[in-house]
Amino acid sequence: MKITVLGSGGWGTALALLLTDNGHDVTLWSHSARRSALLEQARENPRLPGVPLPEALHLDLVVQDETVVDVLPQIGFVHRGLEKLVETRDYNQFIYIAERICGICATGHSVGYAETVESLMGVEIPKRAEYLRVIWHELSRVHSHLLWLGLAADAFGFESMFMHCWRLRERVLDLFEKTTGGRVILSVVKVGGVVRDIDATQMAEIVSVLDGIKDDYTKIMNTLLTDTSVKNRTVDVGYISTEDARALSMVGPFARASNLPYDVRSFGKGAYGDLADFQPIVATEGDCYARVKVRCLEVLQSIEIIKELAAKMPAGDIEVAVKGAPADGAQASNVLEQPRGECYYYARGNGTKNLERMRIRTPTSQNLAGMTVALKGCDLADVNMIILTIDPCISCTER
Numbered sequence: 001m002k003i004t005v006l007g008s009g010g011w012g013t014a015l016a017l018l019l020t021d022n023g024h025d026v027t028l029w030s031h032s033a034r035r036s037a038l039l040e041q042a043r044e045n046p047r048l049p050g051v052p053l054p055e056a057l058h059l060d061l062v063v064q065d066e067t068v069v070d071v072l073p074q075i076g077f078v079h080r081g082l083e084k085l086v087e088t089r090d091y092n093q094f095i096y097i098a099e100r101i102c103g104i105c106a107t108g109h110s111v112g113y114a115e116t117v118e119s120l121m122g123v124e125i126p127k128r129a130e131y132l133r134v135i136w137h138e139l140s141r142v143h144s145h146l147l148w149l150g151l152a153a154d155a156f157g158f159e160s161m162f163m164h165c166w167r168l169r170e171r172v173l174d175l176f177e178k179t180t181g182g183r184v185i186l187s188v189v190k191v192g193g194v195v196r197d198i199d200a201t202q203m204a205e206i207v208s209v210l211d212g213i214k215d216d217y218t219k220i221m222n223t224l225l226t227d228t229s230v231k232n233r234t235v236d237v238g239y240i241s242t243e244d245a246r247a248l249s250m251v252g253p254f255a256r257a258s259n260l261p262y263d264v265r266s267f268g269k270g271a272y273g274d275l276a277d278f279q280p281i282v283a284t285e286g287d288c289y290a291r292v293k294v295r296c297l298e299v300l301q302s303i304e305i306i307k308e309l310a311a312k313m314p315a316g317d318i319e320v321a322v323k324g325a326p327a328d329g330a331q332a333s334n335v336l337e338q339p340r341g342e343c344y345y346y347a348r349g350n351g352t353k354n355l356e357r358m359r360i361r362t363p364t365s366q367n368l369a370g371m372t373v374a375l376k377g378c379d380l381a382d383v384n385m386i387i388l389t390i391d392p393c394i395s396c397t398e399r
Contacts, residue, residue: 057073057392058075059375068379068380075368075394075398082097085097095113095191101362101396103184104143104393107136108137108336109396111336112334114189114190115334116332116334117332118322119333121330127316128314129193133270135206136176138302138306145295145296146166149165180196210303218300221299236287237385238287240374242260251340251366254367257291258290274309278305328351329350331348332347340391341367345358363393364396365397371390
């Protein structure tokens, strides 16, 4: 066993000798000399320089003076065992559990799960249902990025910008409420389609509201991206190269900010295939500023996607009847671009309405390795800022 004893004088030296005699590998750190020390940054004790983290993320940081030398993520504190529930809930009931993996990503999880089961059972949904799913999913991306931008602005010290971002986010939540009845958990997606339609009047209102959001948001975005204090805290901070992003299998805006143009939406699945021209938003700098810029621009991109699909909305049914159960041994997988990146879904049937296995790999699971690399070598005061620009979701990760 490796043991570190902090303090070289008196009891520290005696304890180190005792442990060494008992066969332990002991490292003795001195209080007086320049040394490394282990510092726990946890949600329950967030008083590091900067701001408290909005997620229940626990990191062990090895620091030397004010420089982070190593990072050890500790996960599992909010594990809820949701995937296990497929054994006691049928494939129709489980979609409501999938939505609750994460509130911010709820719509994406319901769409990803439904698409996986539909693939498992060979179900093809109506084109209109595909369009409606993408519209709600892209609205969720706007809502997620606005929530994140508000928190980031608050971390920079822009309290008024925080309020403005969340004021715009409220307009998106109002659209959710008018079209689905919910504001965060929508419960509008089902295996076989969707349970609600959006009529022409509501669609016109969505486009009108998004145009208003776009005008206000553009002013906020330009203010943030051109501010000197923001650049001082983000430029050349938390750098990840393109090669590292690829080697570490990073996904989402985190990867695209390092010039890795991977976006599941570019596969053209469902309604995304009917877009005139979709190109992932990338940046080449690979630092915190690049990650902020990519997410900021993705809000405008999502607004344009919704407006294009609203103009192309096909007529027809919004669902098909799904009967029976997945075949015994049948398997299916699916990928979906969540606000934080690629989310992978896997399902296996057993001949009953209860799936034998449901497995979800979330974007933050993929990005934890990249986060540790981005943090190594940074100043202690920059830790929270780097994590905020990566935007980890621990609720998704631990399920």
